[in-house]
Amino acid sequence: MARKEKRDDVFVEIEIETLGFEGVAIGRHDGKVILCKGALPGERVLVRLLKNHKKHVDAEVVELRSTSNDRRTPPCPHFGVCGGCTWQHLAEDRQSEWKRQHVIDAFERLGRIPFGEMTSLRSPEKTYGYRNKMEFSFGASAWLTREEIHSGEEFTTSFALGLHVPGRFDKVRNITSCLLHADAADRILSHTHALAAEYRISAHNQRSHVGFARHLLLRSSATTGSILTALITTTPSSDAEIAFVNAWMNQATDLPEGSTLIHAVSNSRSPVAIGSIEKSVGPGYLEEVSHGVTYRISPFSFFQTNTFHLPILVGEALDGADIRAEDVVWDLYCGTGTLSLPAARRSHRVIGAELVQSSIDDARANAERNSITNVDFHTVDLHAPAAIDVLKSWQQPDVVIVDPPRNGMHPQVVAHLLSVAAPTIVYVSCNPATQARDCAVLHEAYDVVRVTPVDMFPQTWHVESVAILKRRVGQ
Known part of the structure; x- marks a missing residue:
């Protein structure tokens, strides 16, 4: 049965029948296909209808009315927000x-x-800690969950370093650690957060194209344990920005042997995490071994993750x-x-x-x-x-x-x-x-x-x- 809370909000209860492409959960209501995220087959969920298409309706899960035996508690606090591990709630x-x-x-x-x-x-x-590459973005508009918005707590929303919220190129979820990459990469991510706060660095605004910090690239070698990390910014124009870059580059001694730190500059409007290398400490590449072949991997080259x-x-x-x-x-x-x-x-x-x-x-x-x-x-x-x-x-x-x-x-x-x-x-x-x-x-x-x-x-x-x-x- 459908019900309304606000003039534009329509809620229906559906049973999830299957999972479709890109992990979307599929149910039906009054003969219409309902698509939502985060639910599992066999579960009954209350959803808010979002957008009506010719053959289906997009919806979001508001409440789990019954849960599947296949559901598990996601270990990541950002699950469901950052758009990365979309199936952490599903048994492996x-x-x-x-x-x-x-x-x-x-x-x-x-x-x-x-x-x-x-x-x-x-x-x-x-099944965790397996990714050899992560691209984190700086953003001038931090994403808050509904719970955070209504908590009464104050949050800084003009700066974020983390992952883009699905469907929002301009919104970034603040993340200081990730379960998918190496522990050493986590330390760099956390340290970058601290330095950005210390030097009061501005994040690049993808709408207005102003702001300094753009991307943090983290690559790791499963073979050697080395890290290759690249800080991508616009051209430094203030003493604080120059000092921030220098402080960030000085963390080389805390990284595993054979690691590389790079400062790259991009003044392009393109959101792609690539830039012209201005400073580099270390060999400038990683090495991996697979099928008896040793591979050299440059900062911006493709390699299976x-x-x-x-x-x-x-x-x-x-x-x-x-x-x-x-x-x-x-x-x-x-x-x-x-x-x-x-x-x-x-x-x-x-x-x-x-x-x-x-x-x-x-x-x-x-x-x-x-x-x-x-x-x-x-x-x-x-x-x-x-x-x-x-x-x-x-x-x-x-x-x-x-x-x-x-x-x-x-x-x-x-x-x-x-x-x-x-x-x-x-x-x-x-x-x-x-x-x-x-x-x-x-x-x-x-x-x-x-x-x-x-x-x-x-x-x-x-x-x-x-x-x-x-x-x-x-x-």
Whole structure:
């Protein structure tokens, strides 16, 4: 039954039936689909209706009327606010089941194509403290919960350092520790908070584009324990700002051996956490080892964020590729060579393409450091029309590996892969929905013979998926 408290507030009680893409809880009321966050299947919840769409209504949970046996108490005080660990309240064995189901749903409901074996999800041993990279933002507008607003306590809202609230680019939740990254990274985050308060530093306002402090990047090595951290600001213009940067850079002696501190400057309007390096203490990069390959990782290069579980992901991709010693392999969206370099040790030649120049620089350095000579890396924007001419100049591949960003492959890349007609395509994806979409196009000539979900992001709804595609005989 629906009830009203304010003129614009409508509340209904629903039973949650299932979990959908991006972890959203799904129920129904009067034949209408209701979507909300934070609830679990089998629970009865009171929700406030927020926005009416053609096929569903967005809502927020106001009260749990009954709870699921799968519910647990989240260990993080920021759960439900910062937008990071959206499934901390769901038992880990059930997280695994739902992630696998979401991959199945992507291929059956979105891609609408047949697939062969859907393996069990490859779960990690380490479910907290696994992230090797976190990006925290400074903000000029701190987010407060309803409880904090009505508590009567006074809060400073003109400065925050933490994570963005979902759906609000201008609102940041103050966070001094995070359960997902290394303990040493927590110390830097907390120390940065203290220094910013001591020197009365202003946070960058994403609306007006004024303010000094912008981002705090924290990277850690699971192999060495070293930390790479970058403080990104606008150009310092006051004595306090200069003193703050110098004080922040002076914490190098308190970090693990081999660590790096960087001050970078960005005066751009872009919210991306990247800048021009002005000061640096330490080697300037991290090292990780996976599949017998040592990787150099620069401050702003892409590298899989869960090093502990990375060997499982790489192993699934390479074993599925079934690479022979005489094979030529393409690795599109290759990053720093996470897949390219192990593949090179199994093949005749690997050719990699990546947009980010720093990642290509790292990939080349990684190849040299590991004495891998049968791999070529190219800086290519695969979404630009000119990319196809570049790909046409490459040697015909026997295996193509793709690991695109969340948006998936550009349509021109998918179309070109159909014309290239490699016998095997290995599609690694952090978004099963776009993976299934692209595989549906490739289904014109390829069969999806196996899909393996890999849980690289425990406590969240995110899941990696490795799909093995084989070209049909006669196509």
